[in-house]
Amino acid sequence: MAEESGEELSKVVKQRIERNRQKAIILRKSKLVPHPYAKEHLYSEDTTTIKIGSTKYKDTGGGFLLEENTYEKPLEIVPDEAPICEPDRPNCVSCNKPIGTSWLFEKFSFNCCDSCKDPEVHKLITKTEAKETYLLKDCDFDKREPALKFIQQKNPHNHRWGDMKLYLQIQVEQRALEIWGSEEDLEREKERREEKRVMAKSKKYEKKLKELRKEMRSSLYDRTQGGPHTHDFGPETYNEEEDTYHRKCTTCPYEETFEKM
Ligand SMILES: [Zn+2]
Ligand SMILES: [Zn+2]
Structure with missing residues (x-):
């Protein structure tokens, strides 16, 4: 009895599978119809x-x-x-x-x-x-x-x-x-324009180069003028009480007190 209903069930399942298979075939075929505007x-x-x-x-x-x-x-x-x-x-x-x-x-x-x-x-x-x-x-x-x-x-x-x-x-x-x-x-x-473009570019380049050289020269000038500051001391003054000397830089606010041995 149980065996029979089991068979019955598998028959239903088989039928459903077959139906789905047919459906899939039809669907696939319908997609294979040549496109009218191929x-x-x-x-x-x-x-x-x-x-x-x-x-x-x-x-x-x-x-x-x-x-x-x-x-x-x-x-x-x-x-x-x-x-x-x-x-x-x-x-x-x-x-x-x-x-x-x-x-x-x-x-x-x-x-x-x-x-x-x-x-x-x-x-x-x-x-x-x-x-x-x-x-x-x-x-x-x-x-x-x-x-x-x-x-x-x-x-x-x-x-x-x-x-x-x-x-x-x-x-x-x-x-x-x-x-x-x-x-x-x-x-x-096209060639004429390209040449013109290149020329303009090289003229611009030369101008830039000139500016650079000028900048370099002026920075070189700065360096000879400047560099680390060397004090330029004015006359020394002697403090008799403490036996020390004092001097001031003439170009910057630096001043110092020192002893002479
Ligand atoms: Zn034609
Ligand atoms: Zn100084």
Whole structure:
């Protein structure tokens, strides 16, 4: 009797285990369904992605990390990112087909469709970096026509710092060419500025050296004048009653009484 109910119990347990196993299989299978946007996830699956805490950053190769979700933006279904309508639909500069959804067109007015978007070619660059690399001034970004478009992003180093402005590097490069004429001219200008900087630095250095020498000379002068004080005694006075002599320094308050044997 006791044996039978024990068997009954283990049967129930076995059934439950089997049910859980089936559930686990179904769950696992459901996770293996290919992601409908698998191609779009190219960006988060390559080796340049860095995960910090729960946030994924994309190393754009431009010296900063881009929070992953920027690249995932095209996946969001929001009205203003709907496919571009026929009449003003330009052709993609890469595949030459009319562009459908395009993150680059949406954000930067850059004619490149999402499937041709390449993390190497379409790097983003911070404004600071762009100014240094291409010797650009603020007005080169927003006063010159057409104003360069940018996206804003929380600073990955510190979220309390101001938002970073990220530009599309090829557009910045193009702007720099308009300003400097050619890459060689830009390089020449960079060299010229570097030389100027070095010269200014060495001039400053020479000036500093001169000051140091002057200081050294004057401290040397002090030493020949000063050093340990040697008393310069005035005339001695004799105290007949005590048979002692007394003298005072003429340059300091020191005075002494002494005997002569
Ligand atoms: Zn294309
Ligand atoms: Zn003295």
